[in-house]
Amino acid sequence: MIRVGIMGYGNLGRGVECALSKTKDMELVGIFSRRDPASITPHDANTPVYTMEAAIEMKDRIDVMILCGGSAKDLPEQTKEFAKYFNVVDSFDTHAKIPEHFANVDNSAKANNKIAVISAGWDPGMFSLNRLYASAILTSGNSYTFWGKGVSQGHSDAVRRIEGVKNAKQYTIPVEKALEAVRSGANPKLTTREKHTREVFVVAQDGADQEEIKRQIVTMPNYFDEYDTTVHFIDEETFLKEHSGIPHGGFVIHSGTTGWEDEHKHVIEYRLQLDSNPEFTSSVLVAYARAAYRMNQEGMSGAKTVFDIAPSYLHPLSSEELRKQML
Amino acid sequence: MIRVGIMGYGNLGRGVECALSKTKDMELVGIFSRRDPASITPHDANTPVYTMEAAIEMKDRIDVMILCGGSAKDLPEQTKEFAKYFNVVDSFDTHAKIPEHFANVDNSAKANNKIAVISAGWDPGMFSLNRLYASAILTSGNSYTFWGKGVSQGHSDAVRRIEGVKNAKQYTIPVEKALEAVRSGANPKLTTREKHTREVFVVAQDGADQEEIKRQIVTMPNYFDEYDTTVHFIDEETFLKEHSGIPHGGFVIHSGTTGWEDEHKHVIEYRLQLDSNPEFTSSVLVAYARAAYRMNQEGMSGAKTVFDIAPSYLHPLSSEELRKQML
Numbered sequence: 001m002i003r004v005g006i007m008g009y010g011n012l013g014r015g016v017e018c019a020l021s022k023t024k025d026m027e028l029v030g031i032f033s034r035r036d037p038a039s040i041t042p043h044d045a046n047t048p049v050y051t052m053e054a055a056i057e058m059k060d061r062i063d064v065m066i067l068c069g070g071s072a073k074d075l076p077e078q079t080k081e082f083a084k085y086f087n088v089v090d091s092f093d094t095h096a097k098i099p100e101h102f103a104n105v106d107n108s109a110k111a112n113n114k115i116a117v118i119s120a121g122w123d124p125g126m127f128s129l130n131r132l133y134a135s136a137i138l139t140s141g142n143s144y145t146f147w148g149k150g151v152s153q154g155h156s157d158a159v160r161r162i163e164g165v166k167n168a169k170q171y172t173i174p175v176e177k178a179l180e181a182v183r184s185g186a187n188p189k190l191t192t193r194e195k196h197t198r199e200v201f202v203v204a205q206d207g208a209d210q211e212e213i214k215r216q217i218v219t220m221p222n223y224f225d226e227y228d229t230t231v232h233f234i235d236e237e238t239f240l241k242e243h244s245g246i247p248h249g250g251f252v253i254h255s256g257t258t259g260w261e262d263e264h265k266h267v268i269e270y271r272l273q274l275d276s277n278p279e280f281t282s283s284v285l286v287a288y289a290r291a292a293y294r295m296n297q298e299g300m301s302g303a304k305t306v307f308d309i310a311p312s313y314l315h316p317l318s319s320e321e322l323r324k325q326m327l
Numbered sequence: 328m329i330r331v332g333i334m335g336y337g338n339l340g341r342g343v344e345c346a347l348s349k350t351k352d353m354e355l356v357g358i359f360s361r362r363d364p365a366s367i368t369p370h371d372a373n374t375p376v377y378t379m380e381a382a383i384e385m386k387d388r389i390d391v392m393i394l395c396g397g398s399a400k401d402l403p404e405q406t407k408e409f410a411k412y413f414n415v416v417d418s419f420d421t422h423a424k425i426p427e428h429f430a431n432v433d434n435s436a437k438a439n440n441k442i443a444v445i446s447a448g449w450d451p452g453m454f455s456l457n458r459l460y461a462s463a464i465l466t467s468g469n470s471y472t473f474w475g476k477g478v479s480q481g482h483s484d485a486v487r488r489i490e491g492v493k494n495a496k497q498y499t500i501p502v503e504k505a506l507e508a509v510r511s512g513a514n515p516k517l518t519t520r521e522k523h524t525r526e527v528f529v530v531a532q533d534g535a536d537q538e539e540i541k542r543q544i545v546t547m548p549n550y551f552d553e554y555d556t557t558v559h560f561i562d563e564e565t566f567l568k569e570h571s572g573i574p575h576g577g578f579v580i581h582s583g584t585t586g587w588e589d590e591h592k593h594v595i596e597y598r599l600q601l602d603s604n605p606e607f608t609s610s611v612l613v614a615y616a617r618a619a620y621r622m623n624q625e626g627m628s629g630a631k632t633v634f635d636i637a638p639s640y641l642h643p644l645s646s647e648e649l650r651k652q653m654l
């Protein structure tokens with residue numbers, strides 16, 4: 001059994017707890033949090049909850065620590081710190097800061113002979129893998145990434161900060177016409193506005209000025225001004241009934257050509273439709289935790305991304321079984 | 328520059344020649360064939376053509392030999408033989424015999440410190456990878472593979488052997504309703520007939536009995552009897568104009584659930600639309616040739632499949648650049 005710890009108990013932390021319960025080769029040792037352990041109720045009441053500080057003393061009882069903190073503030077500190085004591089996996093998704101994060105984590109993981117998988121999930125993660133595979137095969141081609149239909153947490157938060165807004169949810173939606181153009185192999189140049197639209201569902205406070213809320217949303221710099229945005233005002237009951245989930249997904253589509261005259265077109269399309277963004281992401285983290293453990297058992301160390309990890313490390317079946325059943 | 332040889336000059340051999348011409352880090356040393364070299368005309372008249380026997384003497388001038396022979400008779404002999412002298416890549420696609428082929432090739436590659444990648448292409452190959460990744464992530468789920476719309480060489484050959492048939496092409500087509508059921512996450516049990524239909528275009532000889540040809544096609548055991556098959560008789564001109572290509576493709580769709588009550592559905596879909604089956608397959612072989620060379624440079628040896636190869640080995644960009652541009 002691979003002994004696993006969960007660091008941070010938010011959406012991903014809860015998702016990892018559930019995903020681990022469905023594996024046969026991994027067991028949950030405990031949940032770790034910066035908050036008072038007594039304030040946290042794991043799904044299984046028998047799962048121990050510890051303070052973050054208690055983790056280090058338990059380093060010999062945990063094979064992999066899955067880091068479920070936020071990318072903005074938690075992971076830049078936590079991953080490099082805990083890679084000193086554990087094999088770790090995180091879902092760091094601030095794309096622009098990945099090189100810096102990788103370098104920091106690589107130093108502490110290498111110095112302590114641990115494996116540290118960073119930026120696992122779906123984007124970065126499975127989408128990145130598909131960008132890489134497709135562009136390695138069809139070198140004369142272009143990759144397009146579309147997100148949605150799904151909930152953008154950051155955009156929903158931004159709307160909630162507007163005066164008069166009680167609750168809000170923002171969906172990012174790929175434009176069907178743009179998808180079709182890409183799939184046709186036309187290699188279109190697409191502006192931000194042409195790729196995605198945004199749809200916002202708002203519960204307004206009693207007596208709030210809806211026109212003013214709408215104006216503030218659609219003109220909000222960086223978040224909405226470059227998009228075609230639709231705003232719907234709904235009542236709280238409808239909001240809770242229809243907009244409580246955290247679905248997401250999207251497309252990576254790569255089109256390219258082969259042949260001496262580039263006469264043959266090829267389209268590679270990868271699509272995710274996820275009822276729960278955090279639960280899917282957690283499932284990816286758990287598979288990469290298995291990989292981290294196995295690679296470390298083979299003597300490897302340092303920071304790794306999904307690009308550096310052979311697929312067979314992720315799967316509970318042996319290489320022989322995989323060749324027989326899936327190749 | 329990675330120095331590459333092509334063994335066998337059929338559809339894949341020609342595709343590899345073209346794909347290599349589009350790389351910046353690989354060069355074609357020569358084409359090898361069992362046929363008289365004088366009878367073979369490479370696309371670039373400057374490319375030398377040698378006999379198969381001449382290859383072994385050139386072992387220090389070639390880093391990777393791409394084996395483009397047929398799976399039925401050529402590769403079972405050629406891959407294990409040439410893995411003694413070269414890093415090799417093949418597209419062996421007789422699924423049931425992969426374990427045996429792997430074992431044979433592994434022996435000779437390991438004994439000679441070479442890397443031998445077997446069964447690269449799209450199925451086996453990219454489709455296998457997608458089956459593996461998806462089932463490692465969504466462990467409580469099912470993978471479905473659909474082929475087409477595309478040309479099945481074996482089925483076209485079988486029709487051509489019928490008396491009175493001058494030429495024929497067979498297309499395998501996934502059933503839209505089955506695709507939809509799988510995408511919905513319904514986990515349907517599908518019979519052979521429910522998954523694919525077959526469409527055949529036949530040029531009959533003058534005076535041939537079309538009803539009899541049709542009867543022989545749709546009742547042909549193993550090939551057609553378990554499918555709904557449509558047969559079209561067309562003239563030679565139309566055949567050459569509309570059915571000269573070798574398109575193929577298909578879908579790997581995996582649906583699974585997460586959550587304590589399996590309340591969240593997720594669908595992972597990978598789709599290929601290929602104007603040219605052999606040229607796409609060749610592009611995959613070239614990317615894995617790069618991987619074979621790099622892995623061997625790092626001291627690795629033995630038989631490998633797409634499951635055993637970290638994605639970054641496939642891409643001409645460095646790991647740093649990949650993290651920056653694609654993660």
Ligand SMILES: NC(=O)c1ccc[n+]([C@@H]2O[C@H](COP(=O)([O-])OP(=O)(O)OC[C@H]3O[C@@H](n4cnc5c(N)ncnc54)[C@H](OP(=O)(O)O)[C@@H]3O)[C@@H](O)[C@H]2O)c1
Binds near residue numbers: 008091092093278
């Ligand atoms: N790569 C990908 O595809 C992908 C996909 C989705 C998300 N992500 C990344 O995953 C990160 C985490 O996502 P998430 O949805 O799990 O975030 P979250 O629910 O906000 O949790 C983040 C951290 O906040 C703390 N926390 C949670 N609930 C709290 C509460 N009620 N009060 C105070 N603190 C609380 C927890 O740490 P403590 O227990 O220590 O307090 C938790 O680890 C995101 O920042 C995102 O960047 C990546």
Ligand SMILES: NC(=O)c1ccc[n+]([C@@H]2O[C@H](COP(=O)([O-])OP(=O)(O)OC[C@H]3O[C@@H](n4cnc5c(N)ncnc54)[C@H](OP(=O)(O)O)[C@@H]3O)[C@@H](O)[C@H]2O)c1
Binds near residue numbers: 334399418449452608
């Ligand atoms: N994994 C995948 O996804 C995938 C996809 C597509 C194909 N494949 C596999 O790839 C294999 C090769 O496909 P292919 O389309 O390249 O087969 P092909 O055109 O029939 O070529 C196979 C071999 O036959 C010989 N040959 C070719 N043209 C000839 C001619 N005019 N006269 C006599 N011999 C000739 C060549 O060897 P010499 O030059 O030595 O004579 C060549 O290497 C297939 O058997 C299939 O199993 C795999």
